[in-house]
Amino acid sequence: MTGRIFNVVGAMFLLTVCSKGSQSNAAPAAPPPAPAAASDLAAAGGTITGKIKFTGTAPRNPAIDMSEEAACKAKYTTTPTEENVVAGPANALANVFVYVKSGLPAGQTFPAPATPVVLDQNGCRYHPHILGVMVGQNLEIKNSDPVLHNIKAIAKKNRPFNVSQPNAGMTKTVTFSQPEVMVNLECNVHGWMHAYAGVRSDPFFAVSQQDGSFTISGLPPGTYTIEAWHEKFGTQTATVTIAGTESKTANFTFAAH
Amino acid sequence: MRGRGTGEGGRVMRASVAIAALFVFVFALPVPLPASPFPQDTSAGKAVYQKWCAGCHGDNGAGDGPGAKHMIPPPRDFTGAIYQIRSTPSGQLPTDADLLRSIDEGLFGTAMPGWKTRLSDRQRRDVLAYIKTFSSFFADTTQRPQPIAYGSAPGGGGGAEALKVGRQFYDSIGCRKCHGDQGRGDGPSAPTLKDDAGHPIFAANLHENWRFNGGGTVEDIYHRLRTGLDGTPMPSFSDLLEQKFLTDEQLWRVAQYVRSLSPQEPPVVRDVVHVPLAKRLPHSPDDSAWTAVDVYWFPLVGQIIHKERWFAPAVTGVWVKAVHTADSIALRVTWDDRSASPDTSWLPFIGRVLNTLDSDDSTREQPAPWPDQLAVQFPVTIPSGMERPYFLMGSAGAPVYQWRWSSSSRTAAVAGLARGIDRFDPLGAAAGIPTQAVYDHGQWRVVFTRALASADTASQLPFRSGRAIPVAFFAWDGSNGEHGTRMAISTWYFLALDEPVPARVFISPVLAMVLTLGLGMLVVWRAQQKTSYRKGRQ
Numbered sequence: 067m068t069g070r071i072f073n074v075v076g077a078m079f080l081l082t083v084c085s086k087g088s089q090s091n092a093a094p095a096a097p098p099p100a101p102a103a104a105s106d107l108a109a110a111g112g113t114i115t116g117k118i119k120f121t122g123t124a125p126r127n128p129a130i131d132m133s134e135e136a137a138c139k140a141k142y143t144t145t146p147t148e149e150n151v152v153a154g155p156a157n158a159l160a161n162v163f164v165y166v167k168s169g170l171p172a173g174q175t176f177p178a179p180a181t182p183v184v185l186d187q188n189g190c191r192y193h194p195h196i197l198g199v200m201v202g203q204n205l206e207i208k209n210s211d212p213v214l215h216n217i218k219a220i221a222k223k224n225r226p227f228n229v230s231q232p233n234a235g236m237t238k239t240v241t242f243s244q245p246e247v248m249v250n251l252e253c254n255v256h257g258w259m260h261a262y263a264g265v266r267s268d269p270f271f272a273v274s275q276q277d278g279s280f281t282i283s284g285l286p287p288g289t290y291t292i293e294a295w296h297e298k299f300g301t302q303t304a305t306v307t308i309a310g311t312e313s314k315t316a317n318f319t320f321a322a323h
Numbered sequence: 324m325r326g327r328g329t330g331e332g333g334r335v336m337r338a339s340v341a342i343a344a345l346f347v348f349v350f351a352l353p354v355p356l357p358a359s360p361f362p363q364d365t366s367a368g369k370a371v372y373q374k375w376c377a378g379c380h381g382d383n384g385a386g387d388g389p390g391a392k393h394m395i396p397p398p399r400d401f402t403g404a405i406y407q408i409r410s411t412p413s414g415q416l417p418t419d420a421d422l423l424r425s426i427d428e429g430l431f432g433t434a435m436p437g438w439k440t441r442l443s444d445r446q447r448r449d450v451l452a453y454i455k456t457f458s459s460f461f462a463d464t465t466q467r468p469q470p471i472a473y474g475s476a477p478g479g480g481g482g483a484e485a486l487k488v489g490r491q492f493y494d495s496i497g498c499r500k501c502h503g504d505q506g507r508g509d510g511p512s513a514p515t516l517k518d519d520a521g522h523p524i525f526a527a528n529l530h531e532n533w534r535f536n537g538g539g540t541v542e543d544i545y546h547r548l549r550t551g552l553d554g555t556p557m558p559s560f561s562d563l564l565e566q567k568f569l570t571d572e573q574l575w576r577v578a579q580y581v582r583s584l585s586p587q588e589p590p591v592v593r594d595v596v597h598v599p600l601a602k603r604l605p606h607s608p609d610d611s612a613w614t615a616v617d618v619y620w621f622p623l624v625g626q627i628i629h630k631e632r633w634f635a636p637a638v639t640g641v642w643v644k645a646v647h648t649a650d651s652i653a654l655r656v657t658w659d660d661r662s663a664s665p666d667t668s669w670l671p672f673i674g675r676v677l678n679t680l681d682s683d684d685s686t687r688e689q690p691a692p693w694p695d696q697l698a699v700q701f702p703v704t705i706p707s708g709m710e711r712p713y714f715l716m717g718s719a720g721a722p723v724y725q726w727r728w729s730s731s732s733r734t735a736a737v738a739g740l741a742r743g744i745d746r747f748d749p750l751g752a753a754a755g756i757p758t759q760a761v762y763d764h765g766q767w768r769v770v771f772t773r774a775l776a777s778a779d780t781a782s783q784l785p786f787r788s789g790r791a792i793p794v795a796f797f798a799w800d801g802s803n804g805e806h807g808t809r810m811a812i813s814t815w816y817f818l819a820l821d822e823p824v825p826a827r828v829f830i831s832p833v834l835a836m837v838l839t840l841g842l843g844m845l846v847v848w849r850a851q852q853k854t855s856y857r858k859g860r861q
Contacts, residue, residue, distance in 0.1 A: 134500075134511045214497025216558035219414075220519050225460070226405055227414035228551045230558035232496040233568045243465070254556030255500045257515030 112308030113283040114316050118159045118274045118294060122322035124151045125298070130190070130258045137212050138190035148258050149195045150298050151322070158278030159320060161196040162296045163264040165247065165271035166282070167303065169290030176268045178202035182239065185251070185261060187215045187231070192251065192261035196297070198271040199263055201242055208237040215259070220250040224265065247295055262297060294318040364445075368453030371446045376454075379434065384457030392681035394434045395635040397522055404458035405519065407552040408537040410470035413559035416460055418468045422451050432527075432534030471549055471561070476541050477572045480579035489580025492573050496560060498581075501526035506584045507765025509661040512556075514669045514802070519554045523675035526556075528659050528765070531639065532585035539585065545578035590620035590640070595791060598645040600821045604653045605646065608761045608768035613655060616644045623798055623811035628715055629744045630683040635676065636811035637661070637800035641697075647775065647820050652786050654771045654818075656697055656796065663762040664730055664801030665692030673804040693801030694731040696810075697769060700724070700795040701784045703740070711793050714815050716741040722748075724784050726756045726771055730801070733760040736771055740782055744808055754783060775820075788820040 127147040132139040152160040182204035186193045190211060199205050207217050209231040218228040223244040231238065242249065242265040253259035264271055272280040274294075282292075289307040299320035306314050373382070379398040381387040386400030399406070408425050409417040426447050429437035438447055455461040479485045493499065493506075501516060503509035506529030518524045532539030537547050551559035563569040596619045605612040621643060625636040642657040662669050673690035682688070701724045702712050717723035719742045727747070728736035736756040739749040760769040777783035786792065796813045799805040 214500055216556065218519075218556065218558065222403065225414040225416075225466070226403075226519070226553060228553060228556070228558040229413055229562050230496070230551075230560050232560075232563065236562060236566055236568065238562055254516060254558075255497065255512050257512065 110311060111284040111286050112311055113281060113313040114285065114290075114292060114306055114308070115279065115281045115313060116164070116316040116318065118162045118164075118278040118280065118318045118320070119157045120151075120153070120159045120299060120320040120322045121157070124153045124157075124322050127151060128258070132190055135190050135211075135213050135256070141189035146189065146191065148260075149191070152195070152276070154276040154278055158274075158276070159296065159299075160274050160276045160278065162274040162278075162280070162294050162318070162320075163196055163198060163248065163262070163271065164274065164280045164282065164292060164294045164318075165198070165264055165266055166268060166285070167291045167293040169288050170268055170270070171286070171288070174268075176200070179269070182206040184208065185263075186210055187217075187253070187259070190215075190253075190256050190259060192259055194261070194273070196262050196273050197264070198273060199242065199265055200269060201245055201265060201267045204239050204241055205263065206237055206239050207231075209234055214255055215253045216255055218252050218254060219263075220252065221246055224249060247293075248297075260297075264295070292316050294320075296320055299323070363452035364449045365453045365456055367446070368449035368451070371442065371450040372453050375438070375442070376450065384454065390434075392679070393634040395522065395676065395679055396433055396518065396524060397520070397679065398434070400520070401454050401457035403519075403554075404455075404460040405554040407554055408547075409468075409550050409553070410473075410546065411468045411550065412471060412561060413551040413553055416466050416468040418470055419451060421468075422454065423447065426451060428538070430536045431538065432531070432536055471546075473542075473546060473549070474571060476545065476575050476579065480541060480575075481583065485576055486580050486583050488573065489576035489578070489583075492569065492577045493580055496563065496569065496577070498577070501556065502529055503661075503765050505764035505766075506530060506581065507659050507661065509765030513661055514666075514672045516556050516672075517675060518556075521675065522679045523672050524555055525637070525661065528639075528661075529581050529584045530659065532582060533589035534639065539582070541575075541578050541582045544581050545575055548574055548578060592621060593619055595817045595819050596643055596645055596794070598647050598652065598818050598820045600823055601646040601648055604648050604651050604772060605655075606653065606757075606770060606772055607759050608655055608657075608770050612646070613644055616646055619643045619816075621796060621813050621816055623796065623813050626715070626744075626808055626810050626812045629808050631808050632683055633805065633809040633811075635680060635803070636798075637803035637805065638798035638811045641796050641798065641813070643796075645818060647786070649823060650776070651772060651774050652820070654699065655768065656699065656771070657766060657768045658697070658798055659766050660695055660762075660800050660802075661765055662695075662800075662802040663767075664695045666802055667692055669802035673802060676804045688804075690804065693799070693804070693806040694729045695767065695801050696727065696729045696797075696799040696806075697767070698728070698797040699726045699736075699771060700741070700797065702793050703782050703784055704780070705784065705787065705790045705792055711815055714795055715812060716744045716747075716797075718743055719746075722782075724782060728756075728758055728760070728769055728771070730760070730762070730767075733769075734758060738783065750779070750782060754779070786818075786820060788822040791817040791819050794818050 127150050130146045130148060154160055178200040183197055183199045185197060185205060185207045188210040209215055212234040214230060214232040216228060216230045217238065219226050223246040224242045227240060229238055245267045246265045248262040248264050251261040251263060270282050270285055272282050274280045285308050287308050287310060289305060291303055292306055293301055293303045295301050302318045302320065304316045306316050308314060377388050379388045379390040380401060384401035386398045388398065391398050404416055406417045409421045411417060427437055427439040429435045460466050499510050500512045501510045508526040508528040510526060513526050516524050516526060527535060535543065537543050548560045551557050560574060564571055564574060597617055599616065601612065620640055622640045623636060623638050625633045627634060638658050638660060644655045646653055670690050670692065677687060677690060703722060703724045712721040712723045722740040722742045725741050726736040726738055736758050737749050738754040738756050739747050741747045756771050756773055758769055758771050760767065775786040777785045793815045794817060795815050798811045
């Protein structure tokens with residue numbers, strides 16, 4: 067009996083100790099994963115379209131020396147180059163990630179699409195070079211080359227990873243838990259291989275096409291800060307107000323430096 | 324009974340409360356109390372951290388302490404919670420046991436020492452708890468590190484068949500891309516490697532398992548293959564097993580093969596190089612005569628005495644063999660170097676090295692295709708006592724005699740007198756030392772030859788047997804930005820030349836035997852003579 071009493075007292079003491087400790091040690095816990103929202107916003111709502119251009123002369127993309135990788139080199143008829151600045155006709159700028167930086171109602175959640183975003187390693191280059199993916203959505207990374215690639219994600223808000231794919235046909239499916247613009251993806255075996263993933267918790271993002279155009283649709287009414295991100299030219303923002311199912315224009319012009 | 328029981332219980336309870344109160348008074352008042360499987364106190368940990376860790380890792384754990392700009396690899400930035408040495412899959416947080424291991428043992432081959440013998444168990448656990456507060460990932464309850472369930476190594480690991488399988492998969496899964504064909508960290512991708520923060524990083528030299536960050540056993544190597552080294556270019560190879568491109572046994576074989584590249588035990592420094600007498604001088608680095616000669620290992624460290632100091636030397640040691648004939652000496656120096664400099668493909672790497680380290684000079688030097696160099700140093704004369712010239716290239720008053728070899732002129736080393744680290748006076752072409760050099764898969768092998776006698780005994784040391792001859796070594800890796808005072812250095816060691824064995828050593832025993840036999844026979848003959856004489860008289 068005395069033993070039991072002692073145990074009880076000891077347990078109470080420990081409890082006090084533990085609860086004090088956790089109060090002082092623990093940082094605020096992350097919110098639980100958001101439940102999927104029922105409404106499908108993409109069907110209705112406003113649209114933002116625009117064209118992205120640059121002024122000045124685009125820097126030349128460096129040629130890639132693939133002599134170490136015959137299997138990749140064989141996939142090209144001309145010398146492949148990096149894709150740091152992909153320009154279209156009339157100074158159109160492709161590969162710009164455009165997204166809603168702020169303005170969406172706080173607390174509103176959006177379901178991640180069931181279809182994965184695919185990143186292909188083919189010819190010792192990433193396809194696509196710039197991609198957008200939602201929090202919780204699968205990013206499927208596959209190797210179409212019979213050579214060793216490692217895929218390293220360099221992230222700050224998400225956990226990084228670094229996995230190898232020495233064989234053609236290997237795939238790796240990953241998801242991100244936090245919005246982050248951008249998560250850098252790179253291959254260390256082939257120092258020229260870089261890709262960038264814009265991770266968002268909403269579906270309102272796009273990557274500009276070869277003609278510099280982009281479309282973001284399904285936006286609920288509101289005033290939004292739209293940011294355009296380019297890997298070499300930096301970022302630009304614009305403010306756009308959507309009232310209903312209208313279509314607004316937001317053009318961006320970067321300065322090549 | 325009941326009353327007695329209550330009374331006893333009451334006493335115990337009062338005692339317990341008193342003890343609890345005492346505990347609270349002792350521990351709770353100055354610091355908040357810990358919550359953990361084992362007691363950890365982040366406030367006490369902070370004090371330990373600030374005293375012992377912040378100098379490199381920075382007050383806020385960002386890897387930016389005052390010492391940070393003097394080391395490659397740089398100290399860990401704790402704010403990202405990205406750790407190389409883990410038992411968990413790539414991308415996961417490390418377990419407490421993983422972190423404690425790095426604290427206890429340190430990270431071999433880096434500036435991080437082990438703290439097991441310097442801090443108490445309590446201090447190490449407290450500091451571990453404090454380090455975790457630098458990143459919100461550790462507070463995120465969705466991040467639960469799950470160690471990989473590792474099996475154990477299949478048998479036959481050292482056998483030829485197992486190593487052959489290991490080598491086959493070393494090639495097929497692409498290890499050689501960074502670590503090189505022979506594993507010396509000289510693969511085609513090596514010059515482009517950088518860590519997450521853009522700092523330069525070497526692919527490990529797999530022949531130096533005592534410098535592997537996470538340990539050099541087969542198990543350590545296998546674990547690193549499974550987990551990768553997060554934050555570095557080294558990826559995890561676990562997916563290969565999960566997607567059935569490789570069996571677990573095959574991956575173990577890779578680990579066993581990698582382990583086989585290093586010696587059984589880390590090299591031990593023996594101060595005196597025994598220089599045996601040979602009939603013939605091996606001039607070529609790969610002459611078969613060298614195989615019978617004992618090898619000596621000497622560690623090199625960065626030159627941090629004179630400006631500009633060098634905290635990131637690439638050459639970690641030299642392997643030395645020497646033989647001599649009746650009139651000449653040959654010295655073979657072997658060292659691992661990831662490139663045959665000058666090599667322009669390493670220029671961006673040099674740029675990253677120079678950017679990562681703080682320069683002593685106000686103007687930062689631009690990368691240039693510097694050559695690899697090696698210097699062998701002797702005193703100008705064999706000292707009679709223990710007094711030797713200053714090990715770091717002598718002084719104005721007491722110069723040292725040096726052979727300076729450079730990869731840009733491989734067939735001869737320049738002989739000269741060094742009078743301090745920044746003054747080298749060549750002795751002229753006639754004093755030059757013939758050399759033969761081979762660069763082979765991440766390794767230099769250079770043979771220096773010279774006559775034992777010297778024409779100028781005042782400045783060019785005559786080699787003699789019977790006396791220990793001081794010798795020291797200096798190495799520069801051009802592709803690591805090394806030249807001038809940016810180099811790796813050793814202290815003084817010794818050469819001991821075998822004396823030629825004089826002919827009398829062989830003749831004397833024979834003579835002694837003949838003499839003994841002759842005398843013995845004489846005694847016997849005399850004895851027989853006496854016996855027959857007595858018989859005759861009877």
